[in-house]
Amino acid sequence: MGYVLLGIGCLSLLVVSATVLEAHRQATRNPGRTRR
Numbered sequence: 001m002g003y004v005l006l007g008i009g010c011l012s013l014l015v016v017s018a019t020v021l022e023a024h025r026q027a028t029r030n031p032g033r034t035r036r
Helices: 002-031
Strands: none
Touching: none
């Protein structure tokens, strides 16, 4: 069971990091329009 929880935690961390990187990339691409 511990391995399952560890895998879920790693997946969630990967998803969060991916979303943050994408947001940062779009923010740097459009410095004037950060939010709609």
